[in-house]
Amino acid sequence: MAEEQQAGPGRPSSAARRIREAQVVLVAAAAVALAATLAYGVPPLAALAGFVVVAAAALFSGRNRVRPPPRVRTVQAAPLWPDTGMKLAVEAISDPCVLTDSAGIVRFQNAAATERFGPPRPGDPLSFRIRAPELLAAVERAGRGEAVEPVHLVERVPTERFSVAAVTAIRGGRRAGADFVMIRVADETERVRMDRMRADFIANASHELRTPLASLTGFIETLIGPARNDEVNRERFLRIMLEQAGRMARLIDDLLSLSRIEMKLHVRPSAEVDMVPLVGHVLEMLAPLARENGATLRPDLPDHPLVVRGDRDELVQVTTNLVENAVKYGRQGGTVTVSLVAEAGPDGAPGCLLAVADEGPGIPAEHLPRLTERFYRVEADDSRRQKGTGLGLAIVKHIVNRHRGRLQIRSRVGEGSVFSVWLEAVGADAPDFQKMSSP
DSSP states (O other), rough: OOOOOOSSSTTTOOHHHHHHHHHHHHHHHHHHHHHHHHSSSSHHHHHHHHHHHHHHHHHHHHHHHOOOOOOOOOOOOOOOSHHHHHHHHHHSSSSSSEEETTTEEEEEEEEEHHHHHOSSOOBBBBGGTOOOHHHHHHHHHHTTTTOOEEEEEEEOOSSOOEEOOOOOOOEEESOOOOOEEEEEEEEEEHHHHHHHHHHHHHHHHHHHHHHHHHHHHHHHHHHHHHTTHHHHHEEEEEEHHHHHHHHHHHHHHHHHHHHHHHTTTTTTOOOOHHHHHHHHHHHHHHHHHHHHOOOOOEEESSSSSEEEEHHHHHHHHHHHHHHHOOOOOOOOOOOEEEEEOOOEEEEEEEEEEEEEEOSSSOOOOGGGGEEEEETSSSSSSHHHHHHHHSOOHHHHHHHHHHHHEEEEEEEEEEEEEEEEEEBBBBOOOHHHHHHHOOO
16 A cells, blocks of 8 residues: 655654744744844834734745645455455355356355365365356356346256356446355256256146046047947947046046145154054955955064054155056966064164065166156057056155155066055054064
8 A cells, every 4th residue: 555645754844843933933023122122222013913823924925835645545455365254254154155256266155165165275266166157257247246146057967966156246336247156056957957956847747647638538438439339349449548547537636636646745644554564454455355366465463562653644655656566567377475574774763664575577777767757658559558648656756755654676687677665653662662672
């Protein structure tokens, strides 16, 4: 910082010098007036008048000569580092946030940015840690003081990730450009995935409903037109129409069921349900379907209660969907084993494990992560032939999530599949769990 100096060290200012000069003149005038009166007999009044004239002249000259000091001009250096208050504010932001200067040099970043982009190295260019040309260009424009639109970023590796970077210029009033540039990166991955899932859901649901509806419309037009009096084909057409109507009804029921579960996904059920009679009831209900498909249901259930906290109707739906899938897609004439065992969770919480194992052809590993997606099918034609809607496992996953349980799928090609659901028991102190856990 440079300033205009008014006086050097140890030297009086010009104003002080002028005042001292006026004082000297006054003293001299007084001495002259006194000498004139005593030595030369000048009348006192005349001497006093002369003194007053000289004093007035000295005072008027000194006042005119004293000028106010000129305004000190200061030149402040450009701020290169954010102050403590700015750092505290940035650190309080939950999203990754980076501060750079107008040239794009990193000056500070919060903890979220460290977790996302790595340890901070103040003084490095932003391009060393974020390799996105569109973002770097936006930071450059913001450094010049220009308004910048949010920048959409997409990372492809190691996994697909979507973000929106808000680039803001921070001005200190020094000049037209920015003192600092703040880059705030918000993760939009979950929202993008939800939007994609919603769009896929609508497209798939429309397709699944359109197919049976087109079939119904075609047969109705045939019965009204060419086959009006064709009694031979009329009955066959009506059976097909009834089957397609049933398919639409099942799809609508599953859609409504999934919607109801999603609406209360955040509310954990609080009722107590004994899983042993529940599973037994489901097996009795599906016995006719098993006989029709040539499958054998083999229960492996304890002879004592196994109580969990949950919604009975939803747990019946979970068990039904898993056993029905095993019967339909298992090996013809194979066995479906349904077991219940006491098993603690990873955190040691008491619980029970419902496992449904089939002897089917198995599922290739690449399909396992997507089995619980809506309308996802390993073999679409086989699923439709078995009157599946493609929503069964999605419903199972949502119900298990609502119960704060876990769904696990294990399968190997040629060795069958095992679908397991872990549910937390009522408590470690519950008599049912103690009895169930005892040898």
